[in-house]
Structure formats: structure tokens, C-alpha cells
Amino acid sequence: MNSDRVIRKEEMEGKLSRAAKKLTSSPIQELSHLAQRCNAINLAEGFPDFPAPIHIKNAAVSAINSDFNQYRHVQGICQHLAKMVKEMHGLDIDPLTDVAISCGQTEAFAASIFATIDPGDEVILFDPSYETYQGCVTMAGGVPIHVPLDPPLWSLDPSKLLRSITERTKAIILNSPHNPTGKVFTKDELETIAGACCSRNCLAITDEVYEHITYDNQKHISLATFPGMQERTIITSSLSKTFSVTGWRVGWAIAPASIASAIRNIHIIVTDSAPAPFQEAALTALRSPPEYFETLRREYQSKRDYTIKLLAGVGFKIQFIPQGSFFLFAELPDDCPLSDVEFVKKLILKAGVVAVPGQGFFHTNLSSDEVSNASCNYQKRYIRFAFCKSEATLSAVSEKLGKLLDTEGRLALH
Amino acid sequence: MRRVEQHKWDCKFFMFGNWNEWYLAQGYGGNATSFVQVRQQRQWQPPQRGWLKCNVDADFHNGETITSRGLCIRYDTGQLIYARGFSSLLLCNLVAKRLEKFRPTIFTQMSMLAIKHEAISLGQGCPNFDGPEFVKEAAIQAIRDGKNQYPRGYGVPDLNVAIAERFKKDTGLIVDPDNEVTVTTGCTEAIAATVLGLINPGDEVILFAPFYDSYNATLSMAGANIKSITLCPPDFAVPIEELKSNISKNTRAILINTPHNPTGKIFTREELNTIASLCIENDVLVFTDEVYDKLAFDMEHISIASLPGMFERTVTMNSLGKSFSLTGWKVGWAIAPPHLTWGLRLAHTFINFSTANPLQCGAVAALRAPDSYFVELKKDYIAKRAILVEGLKSVGFKVFPSNGTFFVLADHTPFGMENDVVFCKYLTKEIGVAAIPSSVFYFNPEEGKNLVRFAFCKDEETIKAAIERMKKKLKK
Numbered sequence: 001m002n003s004d005r006v007i008r009k010e011e012m013e014g015k016l017s018r019a020a021k022k023l024t025s026s027p028i029q030e031l032s033h034l035a036q037r038c039n040a041i042n043l044a045e046g047f048p049d050f051p052a053p054i055h056i057k058n059a060a061v062s063a064i065n066s067d068f069n070q071y072r073h074v075q076g077i078c079q080h081l082a083k084m085v086k087e088m089h090g091l092d093i094d095p096l097t098d099v100a101i102s103c104g105q106t107e108a109f110a111a112s113i114f115a116t117i118d119p120g121d122e123v124i125l126f127d128p129s130y131e132t133y134q135g136c137v138t139m140a141g142g143v144p145i146h147v148p149l150d151p152p153l154w155s156l157d158p159s160k161l162l163r164s165i166t167e168r169t170k171a172i173i174l175n176s177p178h179n180p181t182g183k184v185f186t187k188d189e190l191e192t193i194a195g196a197c198c199s200r201n202c203l204a205i206t207d208e209v210y211e212h213i214t215y216d217n218q219k220h221i222s223l224a225t226f227p228g229m230q231e232r233t234i235i236t237s238s239l240s241k242t243f244s245v246t247g248w249r250v251g252w253a254i255a256p257a258s259i260a261s262a263i264r265n266i267h268i269i270v271t272d273s274a275p276a277p278f279q280e281a282a283l284t285a286l287r288s289p290p291e292y293f294e295t296l297r298r299e300y301q302s303k304r305d306y307t308i309k310l311l312a313g314v315g316f317k318i319q320f321i322p323q324g325s326f327f328l329f330a331e332l333p334d335d336c337p338l339s340d341v342e343f344v345k346k347l348i349l350k351a352g353v354v355a356v357p358g359q360g361f362f363h364t365n366l367s368s369d370e371v372s373n374a375s376c377n378y379q380k381r382y383i384r385f386a387f388c389k390s391e392a393t394l395s396a397v398s399e400k401l402g403k404l405l406d407t408e409g410r411l412a413l414h
Numbered sequence: 415m416r417r418v419e420q421h422k423w424d425c426k427f428f429m430f431g432n433w434n435e436w437y438l439a440q441g442y443g444g445n446a447t448s449f450v451q452v453r454q455q456r457q458w459q460p461p462q463r464g465w466l467k468c469n470v471d472a473d474f475h476n477g478e479t480i481t482s483r484g485l486c487i488r489y490d491t492g493q494l495i496y497a498r499g500f501s502s503l504l505l506c507n508l509v510a511k512r513l514e515k516f517r518p519t520i521f522t523q524m525s526m527l528a529i530k531h532e533a534i535s536l537g538q539g540c541p542n543f544d545g546p547e548f549v550k551e552a553a554i555q556a557i558r559d560g561k562n563q564y565p566r567g568y569g570v571p572d573l574n575v576a577i578a579e580r581f582k583k584d585t586g587l588i589v590d591p592d593n594e595v596t597v598t599t600g601c602t603e604a605i606a607a608t609v610l611g612l613i614n615p616g617d618e619v620i621l622f623a624p625f626y627d628s629y630n631a632t633l634s635m636a637g638a639n640i641k642s643i644t645l646c647p648p649d650f651a652v653p654i655e656e657l658k659s660n661i662s663k664n665t666r667a668i669l670i671n672t673p674h675n676p677t678g679k680i681f682t683r684e685e686l687n688t689i690a691s692l693c694i695e696n697d698v699l700v701f702t703d704e705v706y707d708k709l710a711f712d713m714e715h716i717s718i719a720s721l722p723g724m725f726e727r728t729v730t731m732n733s734l735g736k737s738f739s740l741t742g743w744k745v746g747w748a749i750a751p752p753h754l755t756w757g758l759r760l761a762h763t764f765i766n767f768s769t770a771n772p773l774q775c776g777a778v779a780a781l782r783a784p785d786s787y788f789v790e791l792k793k794d795y796i797a798k799r800a801i802l803v804e805g806l807k808s809v810g811f812k813v814f815p816s817n818g819t820f821f822v823l824a825d826h827t828p829f830g831m832e833n834d835v836v837f838c839k840y841l842t843k844e845i846g847v848a849a850i851p852s853s854v855f856y857f858n859p860e861e862g863k864n865l866v867r868f869a870f871c872k873d874e875e876t877i878k879a880a881i882e883r884m885k886k887k888l889k890k
Contacts, residue, residue, distance in 0.1 A: 016757040017614045017636075047563040057562070060772070061554045067544040070742045103599050103744070103766055110765040114635065118510050119615070135764040139610060140510075247563045247771030249599070262513055269631045270606040271599045275770045276742025277553075 031344070035354035041397055043385045044354045046179065046326065047246040050390040053292070056243055059284035063277035071272065074279040077101055080286035081252060088211075089222045091230060097257035100264040101250070103274045105209050105238035108253040108263070110136050111270065112205050112234045115262035117142040121170035126156070128329075128361030128382075130179045130207070142170070146363045151378050152319035152331070154181045156189040161196055171203040172196065174223055177210035180361050180384040181329045182322020184218050194226035197233075203259075204233045209251075210325040212242045212293050215301045218323045224254075231256050234263070239278075241326075242296070243285045244388075248278040300326055300387075303394060307387040310398050315410035316383075326388035329358060332381050333410070339380045346413040351400050358382030512635050520627070520854040524838065528848035533841075534880040536802075537848040539675065539820065541871040545740035546780075546787070553743075553776030561771045568759050569597030569747070570774040576781040577747050581730075584707070585720040593752045596759050599769045600744035601705045601733035602628055604758075606765065608701050608729045608748055609636045611757035617666035622652070624855030624862060626675050626703070638666075642857045647814050647823070647865070650679040654688055661692050667699040673706040673715060676852055676867040677823050678816025680713050690721045699754070700728040705746075706819040708737040708788055711796050713817055719749070726751050729758065736820075737791065738780045739871075743773045795820055795870070798877060802870040805881030810890050820871040823852060825864050828890045833863040841866075845887045847880045 031044050042049070051057075078095035085091045093099065102108035109132070117123060119141030125133055127146040134144045147164050150157055172193060176185040185193075197204050204223050211220045224233040238251030251274075253263045304321075307328055312318050317331035332343060340357035348354045362379040387394065406412040521538050528535045535542075544550075561570075568574070574591035581595075582588055589595060598604040605628065613619060615637030621629055623644045633640050641660050643653060661668070668689065672681040681689075693700055700718055707715045719728040733746030746769075748758055803822060806813050812825035831837040834851035842848045850869075853862035870877055 016753075017610065017612055045564065049563075051560050052562045057557050060557050064550050064554055068742070069545055069550070069740045070540045071538075072742055103603075103769075106767040107599075107765060114510065115513065116510050118512070132764055132767070135760075139761065139764055141615075245562045247561065247565055247768070249766075249768070249770045262510070265513060266635070269628055269635055270603060270765055271744060272602040272628070273600075273742060273744060275599075275744050275773055277773075278770060 031348075031354060031356060035348055038348050038352065038354075040348045040352045040354040041393060041400065042354055043387070043389065043397065044356045046241075046386045046388060048244045048388045048390075049393055050244070052244045053285075053288075055288070056245065056281055056285045060248070060277055060281035063280035066280075068277050068280045070276060072276045072279060073101060073273065074276075074283065076283045077250075077252065077279060077286065080283065081254065084286065085222075085235075085254065088220075089225050091222070091224055093254055094257065098254055098260050100253045100255075100260050100267055101274050101279065102236075102252060102263075102267050103271050104240060104249040105207060105236050105251040106132065107249075107267065107271060107274075108236040108238070108251045109133070109205065109207060110139075111263045111266040112236060112253050112255070112259075113137055113140045113142065114266045114270075115259065116203055116205075116234075117170055120168065122166060122168040124161070124164055124169060124172040124202075125363070126174070126178075127363055128180055128358065128379075129173070129363070130175060131360055133173050133175075133207075134363060137173075143168070144363070144365075145169070146365050149181070149183070154178070154183045154320060154329075156185070156192060158192045161192060165196060165200050165202070169200060169202050171205050173205050173207070175207040176223075177208075177214060177220060177324025179210070179325055180327050180356070180358065180382075181320065182325045182327050183320070184214055184220060184323040187221060190221060190223055190226060194223060194229050198228040202232070204229065206233060206235050208235055208237045209241045211237060212296060213300050213326060214297065214324040215304060216323065220324065234259060239282055239285055241388075242293075243288075245278075245285075248275065248281070250274050250278045250282050303387045303389070303391075304328070306391075306394055307385060310394070310401070311385065313409070314401055314405060326386055328385045328387060329382050330385060331378075332383065338413075340383055341380075343413070344383060350413050351404055351411075353397055353400055355386075356384040358384055512637065520850060524842070524848055524850060527839065527842050531843050531846060533843075533846045533848040534876060534883065535848040536868045536870070536872065536877070536880055537850045539736075539869050539871060540741050541739040542876060543739060543873050545738045545743075546783075548783070549738055549740065549776045549780040552779035553772045556772035556775030561775055563771065564768050565771040565774060567763055567768045568592075569595060569769070570771065570778070572778045573597055573745075573774045573781075576778045577749070580781045581749055584715075585717045587717075587720055587725060589749055590752075594749055594755055596748045596750075596755055596762060597769050597774060598731075598746045598748060598762055599766050600735065601703055601731050601746040603744070603762070603766055603769075604729075604731040604733070604746045604748040605629065605701070605703065606632050606635075607758045607762040608731065608750075609633060609638070610765065611759070611761035612699065612729075612754060613638050613666060618664050619666055620657075620660060620668040622670065622674075623857060624676055624852055624865075625669075626671060627854055629669055629671075629703075630857070633669075640857075641665075644856070644861055645674075645677060645679065647825075650674070650677045650814070652681070652685045652689070654685075657689070658692065661696055661698060663696050665696055665698045667701055668693065669701045669703070670718065671703040673704075673710050673818025675706065675819050676821045676850070676855055677814065678819050678821050680710055680715060680817045681718075682713070683716055686716055686718045686721060690718060690724050693727060694723050698727070700724065702728060702730050704730060704732050705736050707732060708791060709795055709820060710818040711792060711799070712815075715818065727754075729754055734777050734780055736871075737788075740776075740780075743770070743776070745769055745773050745777045798870040798872070798874060801874060801877045801881070802868060805877070805884070806868065809881065809884045809888055814865075820869055822868050822870065823865050824868060826866050827864050829888060830890070833859075834866050838866055841884075841888070846883050 078099040082093050082095040113136045117140045122143045122145050123137045124145050127148045137144045145164050147160050206223050214220050224230045234253055234255040236253045240246040311330050315333045344357045359380050524537050574595040577595050578589050578591040609632050613636045617638050619638045620641045623642045719725045719730045729748050729750040731748045735741035803813050806824050810828050814823045816822045826837045834853050838849055838851040850867040852865040852867050853859035856862045
């Protein structure tokens with residue numbers, strides 16, 4: 001190390017912004033590192049280990065070769081999205097004004113938050129929730145307010161939602177199909193949320209990245225289709241999950257013109273442009289025929305069914321069958337004395353399989369009067385398994401778990 | 415004659431500009447070719463039917479004033495006051511206050527004008543030639559090899575190593591690829607993550623004008639208290655006394671761009687030493703944007719992080735785009751000691767999560783390019799610079815020396831126009847060449863009104879053609 005570099009760590013840590021100090025780094029990423037070190041089979045991070053569709057990869061290769069490599073905004077993406085949104089949801093949007101292209105849904109969401117949330121604004125999140133939402137809201141100076149969904153079916157109790165809305169509530173975040181539970185919000189629940197937004201004059205920001213991954217003939221319904229909602233909803237989504245290209249970073253936000261414009265302004269400040277060759281490839285992706293989406297659904301459904309059978313077979317409690325996304329939120333058996341974190345550590349070390357302890361998805365409100373340790377015990381009993389993996393991977397998991405079964409055929413990790 | 419008509423219920427409207435042409439002005443900014451900043455409105459009431467009749471005084475961005483009737487839209491805050499078709503003022507005040515200071519980018523305006531008039535663009539800093547094959551091949555191979563999923567959030571491990579290797583070669587500093595290097599979506603995102611991760615609302619940050627317009631926007635978004643110090647022609651030297659009187663223990667950070675856009679200045683060792691000692695004395699952080707470091711022609715590029723006592727307080731940012739003519743790939747990075755890296759990585763995680771995997775793989779090949787690549791690159795750009803500078807001089811511009819980047823600033827006053835924006839619009843429309851008015855790079859536009867920025871990141875034929883057009887038609 002260069003001896004000139006005297007690092008005064010504590011003083012320098014004081015240089016972090018207040019917002020950054022409140023944030024902690026991603027627990028999902030840390031587990032991935034442990035799993036990598038142990039060479040564990042990764043059922044934690046939500047990305048496929050099978051190849052992306054060839055027609056889309058070819059489009060990207062072609063774009064790079066055709067010199068689509070300088071700053072660009074590919075308006076064609078907006079046209080295709082307008083068409084898809086009309087076909088899927090019956091919504092009319094103006095591709096010239098209502099769409100902001102972004103670097104993945106992550107950036108669309110961050111830009112949406114920065115475009116609409118002022119310091120002190122309250123933002124409602126449904127718990128359990130993907131860890132990034134809260135971090136983003138906090139960074140913008142907003143106050144996250146968590147409304148718990150009720151286990152075991154993760155249903156929304158309207159009174160809990162309505163109780164949480166105050167005059168400072170600016171937006172409600174809705175992720176459906178839902179990570180980590182795989183829930184697809186029902187029409188009634190969506191009506192409740194829509195009603196609350198309209199009557200209390202809030203925005204809705206939706207994360208619909210799993211919109212094309214639904215099961216048992218369930219259809220994903222966008223919150224924006226409810227009366228009075230289109231003018232107050234920001235829809236965010238991306239190519240990543242639908243087209244198995246989580247590493248390409250092309251996403252979008254769809255919103256009324258004034259808000260889309262504000263989102264675009266933030267996007268220009270933060271990254272300026274999504275990767276050019278992948279924007280070009282997005283045109284091909286978004287033109288995929290209906291058969292592509294049917295196959296996607298069918299294949300993920302069979303992976304879901306395999307995984308449920310496997311995990312239920314070794315003793316996990318699965319009271320809620322995922323209706324969308326590629327996650328299964330499985331409960332530890334009642335007689336398992338371990339917490340979710342302890343269990344996953346053993347799973348990595350003994351079985352060579354990694355999943356995500358559910359507690360990272362649960363949050364408590366700082367100023368909540370309702371926190372009671374007993375009623376929140378369930379928050380340490382869930383493990384999230386991602387089944388967006390090849391058949392070979394899932395079979396390998398079955399084999400590994402198979403070696404650790406007790407006489408009753410249940411997983412014994414002690 | 416001036417007239418405003420409402421075009422659609424969602425507040426788009428057309429206005430006649432002062433040269434009798436239609437401009438699409440979008441009430442909320444973004445992709446407008448020109449826009450209206452409504453400064454004063456008279457009393458109005460929602461009409462029972464028909465058009466809203468209301469007189470407002472409106473300024474065009476370049477300072478022209480017209481009187482118009484029609485919609486009342488507060489452009490700068492996106493606050494809709496009234497629009498036909500809405501039954502309530504639903505959309506008022508939805509946009510966050512942090513956008514209040516945001517000005518729409520001049521680049522969009524000028525680009526659209528250039529396209530409209532088929533002008534040769536020497537405006538935006540975007541090459542009209544492509545990146546090297548070996549880099550593109552590496553990215554293509556990565557796509558075929560299946561590197562299409564989320565990479566590690568702070569960078570593909572190989573790329574972090576390649577960045578550290580390159581940094582050692584360039585500065586002599588040894589950095590830890592895993593704890594001191596973060597890959598970002600272009601240098602733009604490196605700046606955003608650094609500012610959001612390390613700057614609090616109200617923190618004082620020093621900026622040198624003229625500045626790349628995203629610095630101001632990002633710092634405003636973070637609520638920083640910005641102090642601007644102007645670099646003046648002819649040599650754009652750092653005004654040391656002014657800097658000394660502005661920097662204090664209250665200063666959180668100073669942002670430096672070297673080689674410098676738009677002046678082409680390269681901060682000298684003396685200047686950097688002075689800045690360094692002031693920063694150490696007052697405990698100030700330094701954020702440096704060094705994207706043009708490979709385009710340092712007449713003198714050596716120096717990274718301030720390599721000066722004694724500076725690494726521990728500096729975030730050094732760079733990207734692939736300019737060195738490898740791949741501006742649309744958006745692969746950049748920030749090098750900083752662990753305690754600063756931690757803050758910018760957190761912000762990066764929440765605003766972007768990770769940068770495109772296959773393109774990072776392409777970047778690995780790029781950063782390991784042999785020295786000959788960079789020698790050729792410099793040679794090429796020096797030749798282009800000569801064509802442009804000699805050409806501009808022969809047309810009658812006063813050209814300021816540019817030691818680096820692919821930009822050159824020129825004084826347009828010999829041609830008798832009142833300011834840079836008027837000149838650039840005239841140049842685009844009547845002469846068929848697009849340049850960027852430099853007043854947008856200053857807090858006080860007056861400081862830049864004599865200067866326009868030309869880019870020479872174009873093939874030689876294009877530059878020559880632009881000079882020809884100006885020689886033919888641009889008269890003093």
C-alpha cells in the first residue's frame with residue numbers, strides 16, 4: 001500500500017451523506033458472495049441460468065455490428081410499448097410523451113421516486129417487499145410506511161391500508177406479480193388500492209417486471225386500468241425478466257406526460273441514456289410473437305410445480321402457491337428450531353444450495369405502535385427460492401437435498 | 415404575428431416563433447425544440463367552454479419576449495395551471511421540488527434544429543464513426559457466451575481488475591479492484607452516485623464554469639449549495655485568489671473536469687497542487703471527471719488523486735465512451751478509497767443496481783488495448799483538431815487554444831450577432847453547421863455569450879465540409 005495514503009477512516013465515514021448512512025448494502029448480494037465461495041447452487045438471486053432467447057441475442061449482436069453504439073434514444077421502443085399496453089390492458093398511451101426509457105426497472109423506479117417524492121413525503125409499501133424500494137425512497141428523503149400483507153396467503157386487509165394513509169402520503173408502491181411471495185394481487189385488492197389512491201389523491205408507482213410470468217391462467221391486471229388511475233399511475237417494467245436478459249439494463253416508465261417528462265429529466269441527469277445496442281435489440285424483443293410468451297409461462301409453470309413438489313416433499317410448509325413471478329416463499333416446518341438466516345447458512349454449508357432468508361423482505365415502521373415481537377415471529381420463518389433455473393439445476397438441487405434426508409424423508413441439516 | 419393554439423388536451427401547444435415557424439412546445443419540457451417560460455400571468459378563470467383566454471408574458475429560452483394567449487403552464491416546475499379537458503387541477507404540484515431548478519438541455523433543441531435544416535453537426539460530443547472492432551467483438555462474444563444476466567453490482571470482476579491495472583499504468587497508484595473500483599453506467603452515473611452518496615442537502619460544492627451541464631443538474635438534485643468559479647479566456651487558468659477566498663472549512667467538495675469540456679483546458683500541475691493543498695487544509699473532498707484523459711494532446715494529463723495526501727479524499731471518475739468512441743455503451747467507473755466507495759456504491763445500487771454485463775466484458779478488452787491504440791487515437795484527433803482550428807481561423811473566428819478533449823471554443827463576435835444562441839441558430843439555419851452555444855455551461859449566461867463550442871469528434875471529411883460551408887457563406 002502506498003505509504004502516503006493515511007486513511008482516517010472514521011473522519012472519512014463522516015463524509016457520507018445522511019441518506020447513504022441510513023442505507024445498508026444488499027443482503028441478497030452478500031449471500032451470493034458466500035454461495036460463490038462455497039460453490040453453492042444459486043436459488044437466491046432472481047436471474048435465469050439458462051440462455052437468453054437466441055433471436056434477441058442476435059438482434060443485439062447485429063446492433064453492435066451495425067454501429068448502434070453512440071448515445072441514442074430509440075423511439076421505436078415507445079411505439080411498441082404503446083401497442084403492448086393497449087393489447088394487454090386496453091390502455092391508450094402516447095408514445096411520444098408518456099414513456100421514459102431507462103437503465104432497467106431499477107432506474108425507472110429510482111427516477112420515478114426522485115421525480116415525485118420530496119423530503120418528508122410518505123410512501124406506502126406492502127410488506128414483505130423487494131429491498132430496493134425502501135432504499136430508494138429513503139435516498140430521496142421520503143418516509144417509507146409499511147403495510148403488512150397477512151400470511152399465510154399474503155392477503156391485503158383494506159383497513160390496514162386505509163389506516164396507514166395520512167395527509168403526507170404521496171404515493172403507494174405496488175409490485176404485482178409480487179417478489180418475494182409470488183402473489184398476484186386480486187381484482188378486489190386492486191380496487192381497494194385504486195380507491196384509496198383516488199380518494200386520498202395519491203400517486204401509484206407500480207413494478208410490473210413479472211407481468212408476463214403468471215400461472216394457472218391468471219392474468220396480470222395493471223392498476224392503471226382502474227377508474228381514475230391512469231392519470232395518477234407510473235408503470236415501471238423492463239426487458240429483464242420477460243426476456244431473460246437481466247444484465248442488459250433496458251427498462252421503462254409509463255406515466256402521464258408531465259410525470260413521464262419529469263422522469264425523463266431525472267434519467268438524463270442520472271445516466272443520460274440506456275445502453276444503445278440493447279435498446280435496439282429491445283425492438284426485436286418487444287416484437288416477439290404470442291407463442292414466445294405462452295412458452296415462457298408454460299416453462300416457468302413446470303419449474304414452479306417441480307420446485308413446490310420438491311420442497312414440500314422434504315418438509316417445507318407451502319401454504320401459498322405462487323401465481324406469478326419465479327419465486328417461491330416457503331415456510332420452515334413448525335418443528336424446525338432454526339431461524340431463516342441460520343437455516344440458509346446451513347443450507348449453503350451442508351447442502352450446497354443457497355436461497356434467501358425472508359426476514360430481509362420484512363420491515364417495521366420506525367414509528368409504529370403495532371410492533372409486537374410475538375405477532376412478527378413469522379417474519380423469520382420464510383425462505384425465498386428462485387426457480388428461474390434450468391431443469392438440470394433444479395434436478396441437481398433435488399439430488400443434493402436428497403442426500404440429507406432423515407428417516408422420514410425430511411430435510412435434516414443439523 | 416404571434417399566436418398560440420392549443421393542440422391537444424394534454425397541454426401540447428404550438429407557437430409561432432419570431433421567424434414565423436412552428437415550434438412544438440411541450441408544456442412540461444423534455445423533448446421540446448423550444449419552450450416557453452411563463453413568467454407572469456394575469457388573472458384567469460377556467461372557461462365554461464372553448465379556449466382559455468389569458469394573456470401571459472412568455473420568454474423564449476434565448477431571451478425573446480412574446481405575448482401569447484393560451485395555456486398557462488409553468489414550464490420550469492411542470493406545474494399545470496390549467497388545460498382544456500381536465501375537470502380539476504389534478505396534476506398540479508405532482509412533480510418534486512428538486513426539479514425546480516432544472517433547465518431543459520440545449521442539446522436536444524440544437525440537435526432537432528440541425529436535423530431540420532440538414533446541418534452538419536459539430537455540436538454534441540458524439541463521434542460519427544464507430545468504436546474499434548476488437549472491443550465490439552469482445553462484447554459480442556460475451557453475449558454469445560451467455561453473459562446476459564446481472565453481473566456483480568459494482569462491476570464484472572475482470573473489469574474492476576482491468577480498470578485498476580489501467581489506473582496504475584496511468585498514475586502509478588495501486589488500488590484494490592474489489593474495494594476501491596466501482597463500475598457505473600457511464601461517467602454520468604458515476605457523478606450521480608458520488609453526489610447522491612456523499613453530498614447532503616445544503617452542502618457547499620465548488621464548480622468551475624464553464625461546466626458540463628449535468629454537473630449543475632446533479633448537484634441541484636442533491637440539494638447542494640453550489641459555488642461557481644469562472645475560468646476566463648484566453649487561457650482559462652484557475653483564478654487562484656478567487657478559489658482561495660471561496661474555499662473554506664464549510665466546503666464539502668470541489669468538482670474538477672480535466673481535460674476540460676468545453677474549453678479543452680488541461681489543469682496544470684501547479685494548479686492541481688494549489689487545489690490539493692487547499693483541499694487538505696480545509697478537509698474538502700475532490701470529485702474529478704477525467705473522461706477525456708486519453709485525449710490530452712499538448713501536455714500531460716494529471717490525476718489529482720496521485721498527488722500527496724489526495725487519494726484518501728478523491729473520487730476519480732472515467733468512462734469508455736470517449737476513449738473508444740462508444741458513447742452509447744454507458745460503461746464508466748469511479749475509483750475512490752473504501753470509505754468513499756462505500757457511499758457511492760450504495761447510491762449506485764439503488765439507482766441503477768448494475769451496468770450492462772456484455773458491454774462490461776467489451777470494456778475489459780478495451781482497457782487492455784496496447785499503447786499503440788492510444789497513440790493512434792491521439793494522432794487522429796490532433797489531425798482533426800488542426801483541420802477544425804485552421805478552418806475556423808480562416809473563416810474569421812477567434813479560436814482559443816484547446817489542449818485536450820475533442821472540443822474547441824471560438825469567439826463568434828466578428829460576425830456581429832448579439833449572443834451565442836442567436837449565432838448558433840443562425841449558423842444552423844443559414845449556414846448549415848451546428849455548434850453549441852456555450853452560455854448554457856455557465857450559471858450566468860452573460861459570461862458565455864461570446865463563445866461557441868465546436869466538436870471535432872467527426873471524420874475528417876465532415877469537418878472539412880463544415881468548414882467549406884462556413885467559408886462560403888459566413889461573412890463578417
